[in-house]
Amino acid sequence: MAANKQEEARNKSPTRQKAQELHALLAAKFGEAVELVDAVDPYTVVKDHAQFPAVMRHLREDPAFQMDFLRSVTGVDWPDDSIIESVYHVYSYRLAHAHVVKVRLPRALPEIPTVEGVWPTANWFEREAYDLLGIVYIGHSDLRRIMLPDDWVGHPLRKDYAEQEDYRGIGTTRASPLEAFKQMDLARKKARDEKGVVVVPQQSPIKPPEGWVSPKAKKGAAAEEAEEGEA
Amino acid sequence: MNTDNSLIAGDEGMVLVSKLDNLINWNRKSSIWYLLFGLACCGIELMQTGGPRADIDRFGAVPRATPRQADLMIVAGTLTYKMALRAKLLYDQMPDPKYVISMGACATCGGLFQLAYSVCKGVDKIIPVDIYVPGCPPRPEALTEGFMRIQDKMMRERWAQKLGGGARLA
Ligand code: SF4
Numbered sequence: 166m167a168a169n170k171q172e173e174a175r176n177k178s179p180t181r182q183k184a185q186e187l188h189a190l191l192a193a194k195f196g197e198a199v200e201l202v203d204a205v206d207p208y209t210v211v212k213d214h215a216q217f218p219a220v221m222r223h224l225r226e227d228p229a230f231q232m233d234f235l236r237s238v239t240g241v242d243w244p245d246d247s248i249i250e251s252v253y254h255v256y257s258y259r260l261a262h263a264h265v266v267k268v269r270l271p272r273a274l275p276e277i278p279t280v281e282g283v284w285p286t287a288n289w290f291e292r293e294a295y296d297l298l299g300i301v302y303i304g305h306s307d308l309r310r311i312m313l314p315d316d317w318v319g320h321p322l323r324k325d326y327a328e329q330e331d332y333r334g335i336g337t338t339r340a341s342p343l344e345a346f347k348q349m350d351l352a353r354k355k356a357r358d359e360k361g362v363v364v365v366p367q368q369s370p371i372k373p374p375e376g377w378v379s380p381k382a383k384k385g386a387a388a389e390e391a392e393e394g395e396a
Numbered sequence: 397m398n399t400d401n402s403l404i405a406g407d408e409g410m411v412l413v414s415k416l417d418n419l420i421n422w423n424r425k426s427s428i429w430y431l432l433f434g435l436a437c438c439g440i441e442l443m444q445t446g447g448p449r450a451d452i453d454r455f456g457a458v459p460r461a462t463p464r465q466a467d468l469m470i471v472a473g474t475l476t477y478k479m480a481l482r483a484k485l486l487y488d489q490m491p492d493p494k495y496v497i498s499m500g501a502c503a504t505c506g507g508l509f510q511l512a513y514s515v516c517k518g519v520d521k522i523i524p525v526d527i528y529v530p531g532c533p534p535r536p537e538a539l540t541e542g543f544m545r546i547q548d549k550m551m552r553e554r555w556a557q558k559l560g561g562g563a564r565l566a
Contacts, residue, residue, distance in 0.1 A: 313477075338517065
């Protein structure tokens, strides 16, 4: 019941309806090449990668879309399905609507044409996705790493990324200082045991007020009670 | 007052007799020029330390924008591997004697980004560090304290002695 209500509310959401509308427009033009994924926020998946540049150009230039702003290009790694998604968030300042377009690429060789020619800002976005996920944007004018150093090994946002032992001789791990403290305690204990020193826990000379029960003792009592109750 | 120094009444006023090292160190500690080197949020607190409340200017400490004029490098913030190489380069460009303060958890051990792939796990992995100032971020008071410990360290230097002792210089 509650779930239905939730669904109803969701279906009424204007952003949801807008996304569905926009997809319908795309589908009318590109037919089978695009597909709607009816998630909480519906988005379009371009299945036919040959059509992908045309779809993106259409988004920018068609009077019904006028997506003049590429908000972001990101990526998602799905190792179980062996795909990597390249995700495009586009927005139209003129018509004040937004849409999400995704392409699903094979994980072994994630290649997709660049959209740099449509939105110049894609230059840096795509470099970022290349840097962190290793998506190759074909036709990109300058596909280098953008945030990590040029000689970095691997693409760290891939789920199976393994950190290198060192980067240019700088180690990538640091021992926890707690370990050293533990070792120190152990060494002390060992020395005490060898000497036969017995440590007697010190009692505070200050007596607690009458009738006071320490939280620890209380906890113990509560646990005991619970056990009795179970028995 | 340092017992190495003594005030003597001369013919034309007081004369201070001290060790050469003391004089050099006193000069040095009274004008620590630090390399302006804020890397992340700690950099904001570094700026506060230079501001009117903590005011490390009163120690004669002023920020320099070039390593060639700096005595002290305050590594303030998250050090990425990419920046670590630059930090090493800047450190190498500083003239001796030089000191390093590692400010905040990030510079000291990677802090809350320690498990991140891109963050260097402590600036002491690439350059020697004199003072670690803990905190996230350390308050200006804490950094000032670290600063004063650097001054203490400077006062303990014995450069003139190492250079051949008092005999040769006298
Ligand atoms: S120690 Fe804390 S305040 Fe300083 S750079 Fe790291 S996260 Fe920022």
